[in-house]
Amino acid sequence: MKIIALMTDFGDRDGYPGIMKGVIWSIAPNAQIADLTHQVEPQDILAGALTLARAWKYYPEGTVFVGVVDPGVGTGRRAIAARIGTRYFVGPDNGLLTISLEQAETAGEPVIIVQLDQAEFWLPNPSRSFHGRDIFAPVAAHIVNGAALEKLGTVMREPVRLTIPQPTATVGGWQAPILHVDHFGNLATGLQIEALEGQGCTIHFGDTEIPLVLTFGDRGPGSLVAMIDSSGYLAVCVVNGNAAQRLKAKVGDMIDIRYRPA
Amino acid sequence: MKIIALMTDFGDRDGYPGIMKGVIWSIAPNAQIADLTHQVEPQDILAGALTLARAWKYYPEGTVFVGVVDPGVGTGRRAIAARIGTRYFVGPDNGLLTISLEQAETAGEPVIIVQLDQAEFWLPNPSRSFHGRDIFAPVAAHIVNGAALEKLGTVMREPVRLTIPQPTATVGGWQAPILHVDHFGNLATGLQIEALEGQGCTIHFGDTEIPLVLTFGDRGPGSLVAMIDSSGYLAVCVVNGNAAQRLKAKVGDMIDIRYRPA
Amino acid sequence: MKIIALMTDFGDRDGYPGIMKGVIWSIAPNAQIADLTHQVEPQDILAGALTLARAWKYYPEGTVFVGVVDPGVGTGRRAIAARIGTRYFVGPDNGLLTISLEQAETAGEPVIIVQLDQAEFWLPNPSRSFHGRDIFAPVAAHIVNGAALEKLGTVMREPVRLTIPQPTATVGGWQAPILHVDHFGNLATGLQIEALEGQGCTIHFGDTEIPLVLTFGDRGPGSLVAMIDSSGYLAVCVVNGNAAQRLKAKVGDMIDIRYRPA
Numbered sequence: 001m002k003i004i005a006l007m008t009d010f011g012d013r014d015g016y017p018g019i020m021k022g023v024i025w026s027i028a029p030n031a032q033i034a035d036l037t038h039q040v041e042p043q044d045i046l047a048g049a050l051t052l053a054r055a056w057k058y059y060p061e062g063t064v065f066v067g068v069v070d071p072g073v074g075t076g077r078r079a080i081a082a083r084i085g086t087r088y089f090v091g092p093d094n095g096l097l098t099i100s101l102e103q104a105e106t107a108g109e110p111v112i113i114v115q116l117d118q119a120e121f122w123l124p125n126p127s128r129s130f131h132g133r134d135i136f137a138p139v140a141a142h143i144v145n146g147a148a149l150e151k152l153g154t155v156m157r158e159p160v161r162l163t164i165p166q167p168t169a170t171v172g173g174w175q176a177p178i179l180h181v182d183h184f185g186n187l188a189t190g191l192q193i194e195a196l197e198g199q200g201c202t203i204h205f206g207d208t209e210i211p212l213v214l215t216f217g218d219r220g221p222g223s224l225v226a227m228i229d230s231s232g233y234l235a236v237c238v239v240n241g242n243a244a245q246r247l248k249a250k251v252g253d254m255i256d257i258r259y260r261p262a
Numbered sequence: 263m264k265i266i267a268l269m270t271d272f273g274d275r276d277g278y279p280g281i282m283k284g285v286i287w288s289i290a291p292n293a294q295i296a297d298l299t300h301q302v303e304p305q306d307i308l309a310g311a312l313t314l315a316r317a318w319k320y321y322p323e324g325t326v327f328v329g330v331v332d333p334g335v336g337t338g339r340r341a342i343a344a345r346i347g348t349r350y351f352v353g354p355d356n357g358l359l360t361i362s363l364e365q366a367e368t369a370g371e372p373v374i375i376v377q378l379d380q381a382e383f384w385l386p387n388p389s390r391s392f393h394g395r396d397i398f399a400p401v402a403a404h405i406v407n408g409a410a411l412e413k414l415g416t417v418m419r420e421p422v423r424l425t426i427p428q429p430t431a432t433v434g435g436w437q438a439p440i441l442h443v444d445h446f447g448n449l450a451t452g453l454q455i456e457a458l459e460g461q462g463c464t465i466h467f468g469d470t471e472i473p474l475v476l477t478f479g480d481r482g483p484g485s486l487v488a489m490i491d492s493s494g495y496l497a498v499c500v501v502n503g504n505a506a507q508r509l510k511a512k513v514g515d516m517i518d519i520r521y522r523p524a
Numbered sequence: 525m526k527i528i529a530l531m532t533d534f535g536d537r538d539g540y541p542g543i544m545k546g547v548i549w550s551i552a553p554n555a556q557i558a559d560l561t562h563q564v565e566p567q568d569i570l571a572g573a574l575t576l577a578r579a580w581k582y583y584p585e586g587t588v589f590v591g592v593v594d595p596g597v598g599t600g601r602r603a604i605a606a607r608i609g610t611r612y613f614v615g616p617d618n619g620l621l622t623i624s625l626e627q628a629e630t631a632g633e634p635v636i637i638v639q640l641d642q643a644e645f646w647l648p649n650p651s652r653s654f655h656g657r658d659i660f661a662p663v664a665a666h667i668v669n670g671a672a673l674e675k676l677g678t679v680m681r682e683p684v685r686l687t688i689p690q691p692t693a694t695v696g697g698w699q700a701p702i703l704h705v706d707h708f709g710n711l712a713t714g715l716q717i718e719a720l721e722g723q724g725c726t727i728h729f730g731d732t733e734i735p736l737v738l739t740f741g742d743r744g745p746g747s748l749v750a751m752i753d754s755s756g757y758l759a760v761c762v763v764n765g766n767a768a769q770r771l772k773a774k775v776g777d778m779i780d781i782r783y784r785p786a
Contacts, residue, residue, distance in 0.1 A: 003284075003287055005280060005283075005284070007277065007280075012274065032287065034280055034283045034284070034287075034295070035274075035280060036277045036280035036281075037274060037275055037276065037277045037280060038274070039273075039274050039275040040275075051276065051277045054277065054281070055277050055280060055281050055284060056284075058281045058284035058285050058288065058395065059284035059287070059288065060284070060287055060288045060291065063284070180276075182273075182275070182276045182278075183272060183273030183274075183275050183276055183278075183304075184273075184304055214390065215336035215337075215390035215391065216335060216336035216337065216390070216391060217334070217336045217337030217338065217390075218336075221333070227390075227391070229389075229391060229392075230389035230390075230391045230392030230395065230396070240304075240305050240333045242304075
C-alpha cells in the first residue's frame, strides 16, 4: 500500500490539487491519494502545522504527507523531505513540520530531513510559483516508489520552526491561547489533559465562566462547555452549536483556567 | 472491490474526513474510499438521510456507507451498523437511515441492524467526541475486511427513525414540503412522479404559478419551472438559475399542486 | 492504471459527484477516480474549459476526463466523447473542450470525437437533468474498460467551440482580458510569455502600474506584481495577498501591457 496524503491552502475551486494527483499518478501509478484538506487559510502555516500534527499518526506507516502552505514560494526558502518515525513529509521548509517534529522528538522517534536539491526527481523546468505540482508531488511519488531520502536531497539538521503559542502557567492556573477554530466553531487550545488532571478548575473566557465537562452529553444543546477534545487538548464548545460565534472568539484569544481553592 | 463511502457534516477545512481515511487504510489497506459529501449542514440529520437515500443504489453491492451527522455524540445514543439489501451502513442511531430503510422495506429487501458494542473493532480508548474516527471508520474497515455484522455488535430491531415531512393530499391536489435545497438552488420535494401521473395540474409557490415541464429545455434560461427531478420527485427550478433565491424558498416551505378541472 | 478525473459545477454539498463515483465503480471496479474540481461556478463553461486545459497534460496517458458544466442538459445539445492526443474526454458538446482542442491542434496531435448515441452504454432510463450520472459517468467507465469510442457513438467533426476572449495587440503593446480569478485572488490572462520575450514592458490595470517580476520573491509581502504564472501566462498577483480584492478586478477586465520605448 502506497498512500500519499495532500494538505494545501489551494482551495477546491481551481483544480490545483487535482493537477498534483495527475503528476503523482504519472510517476507512481498505484499510489492511493487522500485529501487531508485544501482549505487551510491562505498562507496560514500554523493551521497547516496543526492539521498535519493531528492527522499523521492515524495513517499507516510509510504514508507520505505533502504539505503545501507556502507563502515563500519563489523566494530562497528551501524545499525539504523528512522521515519522522515511520512516515514521510514533503513540502517547503517554513515550519509546517514544527509540531510533528516535537511529537516525534518527545516520543524518541528517529528523524531525518533532507534539502531537496536533486532536480532529476522533479518535473522538468519547474515553475517559480507552483512547487506543489513541479517539486513536491513528484518527490512524494518517488518516495512511494522507494527512492531513499538521501538520493532526493542533502541531509540537513535545522529545519525552520514556528513559535507555537504555548499555554503558560499562572499563579492560580493556566492561560491557554486558542490555536484553532474548527468547522463547528469549537475552540482548540494546546493545553493537554495531563496539565489539569487531579485538579478541580474553572474555565473562563473573558467574563464568561464555562463548566468543564466530560462529554457533550453532560449538558443540553446550546450549552457552552469546556472539555478535553478528541486529540487530548482542552477545548471550548457549544453543544450542537458554535462557540466561536457565541463568544466572538478567534485564534490567539486566551482561555483562562483557574484552579479551585483546595 | 471494497468501497467505503463517507458522508459527514465535518466540513472540508480541518482534516477530519482525511483522518478517517487514515484509520480505514490502517485496517483495510485496499479499501477504495469516496467522499459522498462532508458539507451536510452541522447536525442536519434529515439532509444526511436524504443524501444517503439518493446515493446508495448507485454504488456496487457490498459498499459500506459511513454516515456521521451526530449531534448526540457523547450522549447515550447508540452506534449501529446495518446491512440493507446488499449494502452496509455504519453510524450513529439517530435516524440517518430512515429513508434508506423505507426504500428497502418497500422493495422487500432484507435488513439486519446491530448495536455496535464490541470494542475490539474500534480504536483503543475511543474519544467521546470523534466517533467517526474512533468507532465508525474502524468498523467500516472491518466490514470490508469481511467481519460479519453479528460479530461487531448485537442484533437489534428498532433503530431510531426520523419523521420525514410527507406530502399530504388535499381536496384538489397535494401539498408537498420542500425537503432539500441543492447547490443550484433547486427545491426538492418528496412527491413522487406516480402521484401526478395522468393528472393535469398546476404548481404554486405562494402566489406564484409555476409551469410543469418535462425538462429544462422546455423553457428558456431564467424561467421558473416545476419538473420531475433525476430521483423521480417533483422539484422547482430556475433554468440555469437559482430557484431558492428567486422564490426566497427554504426547507419546510410548501409547494402546492392543484389538479386542473377535468 | 485506469484513471477518471471529474470536473463539474455540482458543488460539494449534495453528493452528486459521489453518486457519479458509485456509477463508475459499478462498471469499472478498478478505476482510480480524482476530483479535479466540483466548484466551477454554475454554468460557467469558460471556467470549466480553462480548468480542463490547465490539467490534462499532467495526467497519465489514457486518463478519462469527465467535464460536466452543462447549462444545456435537457435540451437538444449533444453528448460527446473525444480522444485528444492520448487522453479521453466525456461531457456535453458545449465548448468545454475548446482550449484543449486548440492545444492539441497546435501540437499536431490526433483528435477523434463521437456523438454519444449508443444507449446500451448508459444507465437505463436516463433522466433529463443528471446526465453526469446517467450518461457521462457510465461512458467514462466503459472507456477505461476498453470500449472503443467508435462503439460508443458516431464520429462527428464540428464540436461546439467557445469564443475565448483573446489578448489583442495594440500600437504599443497588448490588451489582455482577465480569464480567471483563482482561490488566491490571482488574475490570469491568456497572454503567453512568448509574446513578451525580449521586450521591456510595463503592466497596467486602470491607473495602477504594476511591476513585472520573475517571481514572488522579487517583492515583499503585500506587493502588487505581474509575472508569468505556472501555466506560462501573464498574471497579476499580490505577494501573499489577493489581487482581485486589491484591484476590485474580475473576469473580463483588461490588463494593459505597454512596451517601453527602446
